[in-house]
Amino acid sequence: LAAPRLLCAKPTPPAEKAGYCSRQPPLGGVFDEEHCSACLKDQSCSNCSSDADCPGEAKCCPGDCGFTCQAPVKDFCHLPSVCGSCKALFVRFFYNSSSRACEEFVYGGCGGNKNNFETKEDCSQACQHLDAA
DSSP: OOOOOOOOOOOOOOOOOSSBOSSOOOGGGOOOTTTTHHHHHHTOSOSOSSGGGSSTTOEEEEOSSSEEEEOOBSSGGGSOOOOOSSOOOEEEEEEETTTTEEEEEEEOSSSOOSOOBSSHHHHHHHHHHHHTO
């Protein structure tokens, strides 16, 4: 008699936590070696590799020299404008939570975040709930 075969399910990857990181990882995921040389030597630049490594609501987000557990940005309208890693010159709009208005910026065409709108009207509609606050 042949031994019974056991079917094993692939483990489900941990779900990402709610919210957004305020910064984007550097192009290619490589941090500035000159600026980060001290912590790169002793491998203390990062304290997480996924949201599951972080306590409570904290997310694993890019820091100055690696990934660290940080409080999430709850609403994408509070994210900064991000030009992205490509070199195109697209005029876009983002919600500036300091001025409480949609403002123009130049988007490179790739990367970036959700606070990026093709028109000022789209931006205003998506983030109008903050104007009433």
